[in-house]
Amino acid sequence: MGVHQLDLAREYGFFKEDIDRAVARVLASGRFILGVEVSSLEVEVASYCEAAFGVGVASGTDALHLALKALDIGPGQEVILPSFTFIATAEAVAYCGATPVFVDIDPRTFNMDPNKVEESISPRTRAILPVHLFGLPAPMEELREVAKAKELALVEDAAQAFGAAIKDEKVGSMGDLACFSFFPTKNLNAYGDGGMILTSREDLAQRLISLRNHGSKGRYLHQEIGFNSRLDEIQAAILRIKLSKIDWLNQQRRAVAQAYSRALAGVVEVPTEPPGYHHVYHQYTIRTPHRDALLLHLKEKGIGCQVYYPVPVHLQEPFKDTPRGTMEETEKAAQEVLSLPIHPFLTPGEVEEVIQAVLSFF
Numbered sequence: 001m002g003v004h005q006l007d008l009a010r011e012y013g014f015f016k017e018d019i020d021r022a023v024a025r026v027l028a029s030g031r032f033i034l035g036v037e038v039s040s041l042e043v044e045v046a047s048y049c050e051a052a053f054g055v056g057v058a059s060g061t062d063a064l065h066l067a068l069k070a071l072d073i074g075p076g077q078e079v080i081l082p083s084f085t086f087i088a089t090a091e092a093v094a095y096c097g098a099t100p101v102f103v104d105i106d107p108r109t110f111n112m113d114p115n116k117v118e119e120s121i122s123p124r125t126r127a128i129l130p131v132h133l134f135g136l137p138a139p140m141e142e143l144r145e146v147a148k149a150k151e152l153a154l155v156e157d158a159a160q161a162f163g164a165a166i167k168d169e170k171v172g173s174m175g176d177l178a179c180f181s182f183f184p185t186k187n188l189n190a191y192g193d194g195g196m197i198l199t200s201r202e203d204l205a206q207r208l209i210s211l212r213n214h215g216s217k218g219r220y221l222h223q224e225i226g227f228n229s230r231l232d233e234i235q236a237a238i239l240r241i242k243l244s245k246i247d248w249l250n251q252q253r254r255a256v257a258q259a260y261s262r263a264l265a266g267v268v269e270v271p272t273e274p275p276g277y278h279h280v281y282h283q284y285t286i287r288t289p290h291r292d293a294l295l296l297h298l299k300e301k302g303i304g305c306q307v308y309y310p311v312p313v314h315l316q317e318p319f320k321d322t323p324r325g326t327m328e329e330t331e332k333a334a335q336e337v338l339s340l341p342i343h344p345f346l347t348p349g350e351v352e353e354v355i356q357a358v359l360s361f362f
């Protein structure tokens with residue numbers, strides 16, 4: 001039979017009526033850039049995450065780039081981030097002309113190890129950029145303490161974690177700025193590229209509103225070199241529909257994850273959810289030293305699975321000469337991780353098929 005890792009056609013079928021109506025509404029309005037859909041979504045996302053301001057941009061990568069720009073991060077400065085992430089996190093630092101400084105992960109959570117952050121701080125450090133990888137929040141309480149003590153900015157890469165929380169505090173409002181991606185595979189997803197930056201600092205929000213629109217401060221008045229990075233009205237209208245169901249969508253993912261963990265704990269290392277943490281399972285990522293053989297076995301059985309990430313960012317060509325401490329846990333994780341199919345529309349039969357396929361290997 002086979003199970004897809006993600007099934008966006010099934011998702012569209014579920015939302016079809018509402019989405020078709022919303023897209024038709026935008027088309028009929030004749031307003032496609034920076035209209036009421038984007039401004040409404042900005043207010044709705046900010047309110048969901050308990051931040052004061054949302055600024056819609058063209059992608060998660062742009063969200064990170066513009067967030068660092070708004071902090072005036074530039075050449076000669078350093079930003080501390082994990083290497084076990086999608087390359088966009090580090091690219092954003094490089095776009096600003098700053099230097100990414102990679103730190104190792106906690107092998108249980110796959111997130112930045114806060115104990116390794118302090119030793120990476122130098123007089124050039126300007127910001128800490130944790131990633132809430134796979135939908136599990138990074139240890140923000142610990143990181144916030146370090147950032148405060150050392151007077152560093154704290155920027156969340158929340159691309160994979162819409163709706164995740166620590167003790168009822170949602171990701172998106174835990175630092176100075178937070179960056180979301182609405183790429184089609186994400187928990188809150190558009191049908192094209194999109195992203196958003198949240199902040200509770202009005203000065204940063206104003207700067208971002210200008211930066212995303214050619215540095216403008218009024219019609220055809222420009223205060224700096226900015227960017228063309230705007231979320232479009234059609235995507236925003238689609239996102240508003242998904243946002244209204246996001247808790248249910250994330251709950252469906254959590255139910256799949258619980259079923260996997262019940263069946264697979266002890267056979268492979270299953271994802272952890274530290275006390276007080278609310279994981280939204282953008283990915284359900286297991287660990288096993290037999291990863292490569294298991295991957296082949298699952299592919300033969302038609303189970304869609306992926307390795308996120310086979311090569312950590314510090315070993316990728318553009319970043320291999322950047323400064324870092326030891327990356328032992330990151331490099332080990334890259335050899336052992338495997339992400340199983342997970343999305344809100346998996347059927348109980350498909351979940352069982354995945355479980356049986358994994359168990360049959362062992």
Ligand SMILES: Cc1ncc(COP(=O)(O)O)c(C=O)c1O
Pocket residue numbers: 059060061062085086088089131157159160180181182183193194195
């Ligand atoms: C952790 C992380 N950061 C940043 C991004 C970049 O987002 P986008 O693809 O929307 O540019 C992604 C996703 O692609 C991601 O997973």
